[in-house]
Amino acid sequence: MKIMNCPMNGPRNVSEFVWGGEVREMPDPAASDHEWAEYVFIENNTKGVVREWWMHAPTSYWFIAERNTETDEIVRTYPATELYNSRREFK
Amino acid sequence: MNTPLTPQSLPRRSFLYRKLAALGARFAAGNEAAIAASFGGTDEAAAAHNLGLADLSPLRRVGFKGPGAADWLVAQGLTVPEVNRCAAQADGARLFRLGANDLMITTDLGATATLPDKLSAAWAALENPPQSPRGFPMPRQEGFCWFVLTGRHAAAAMAKVCGVDLRPHRFPVGAIAQTSVARLSAVAARDDINGTLAFQLFADSASAEYWWDCILDAMQEFGGRPVGTEALRAL
Structure with missing residues (x-):
């Protein structure tokens, strides 16, 4: 059984988690449709360690995991507040 | 005069009322619903000490979620x-903290704690609930079914349907595990009743009948059976 460590709930069967895509910088709201389409729909599909959104389904808790896409090893998981720790204002 | 109370004669019903009636439950009225008070048979209190499953779905509970909910x-x-801890409140009610700002408050087993109703009223009386605080009430009464699993074999029965180690020496009183129980996303909290091992269990009410059957099935091996609220209060 593969185990993932949820920052809020601790180690759980990986079947309790839902993948939420790569963590990427959001484009400027005024960016072109092409840039936005790329951000929303296209994954980089990097080989190696990537940063991804994951959700623990029983608690709907979203967090960030660093995972090696080559070996499927989960390197580290942490709360999203580690990256997103201040409010962003958009004009 | 002494016509037995039927779930259909009251405005609210447990999600399981058909199953409870089929199991021969004797009902008692509470919170405008029929609560399974006893299933008869020999020494139901002993069954609750060994391994018993009770349905508390009709009892009062409320939830509050979103920024400001915990502070409020x-x-x-x-x-x-x-x-992921639960705490007893002054009137016997329980508060389950399911997230930083996701909290559920339930009445006690005897349904004497009125805190859920008081909080609902206090929330409704807020002048501007969306802003102050910015959280929102969660319909836990309708969204969750509520079971209690009691007895010395409770952890062993749970081990058959749940991957988290709930054995008493690993899972202390007041601990909450939010995990998969019989393939359903669930809340399992340890809340012993007068020294008898007990888990409060909550999961999606739409799957209540399925869940009840799964847990009873896991209990069979240990001689478990459904028990009513009278047996819980006798613990």
């Missing part, structure tokens, strides 16, 4: 524990 409950005078 602290301001209401509640004891708010850390995330």
Whole structure:
């Protein structure tokens, strides 16, 4: 059984988690449709360690995991507040 | 005169009322619903000590979620524990902290604690609930079914349907595990009743009948059976 460590709930069967895509910088709201389409729909599909959104389904808790896409090893998981720790204002 | 109370004669019903009636439950009225008070048979209290499953779905519970929810409950005078812990309140009610700002308050087994109703009223009386606080009430009464699993084999029965180690020496009183129980996303909290091992169990009410059957099935091996609220109060 593969185990993932949820920052809020601790180690759980990986079947309790839902993948939420790569963590990427959001484009400027005024960016072109092409840039936005790329951000929303296209994954980089990097080989190696990537940063991804994951959700623990029983608690709907979203967090960030660093995972090696080559070996499927989960390197580290942490709360999203580690990256997103201040409010962003958009004009 | 002594016509037995039927679930259909009251405005609210347990999600399981058909199953409870088929199991021969004798019902008692509470919170405008029929609560399974006893299933008869020999010594139901002993069954609750061994391994018993009770349905508390009709009993009062409320939830509050979103920014400001925990602070608001602290301001209401509640004891708010850390995330994934539950805490008894002054009137016997329980507060389950399911997230930093996701909290559920239930009445006690005897349904004497009125804290859920008081909080609902206090929330409704807020002048501007969406902003102050910015949280929102969660319909836990309708969204969750509520079971209690009691007895010395409770952890062993749970081990058949749940991957988290709930054995008493690993899972202390007041601990909450939010995990998969019989393939359903669920809340399992350890809340012993007068020294008897007990888990409060909550999961999606739409799957209540399925869940009840799964847990009873896991209990068979240990001689478990359904018990009513009278047996819980006798613990």
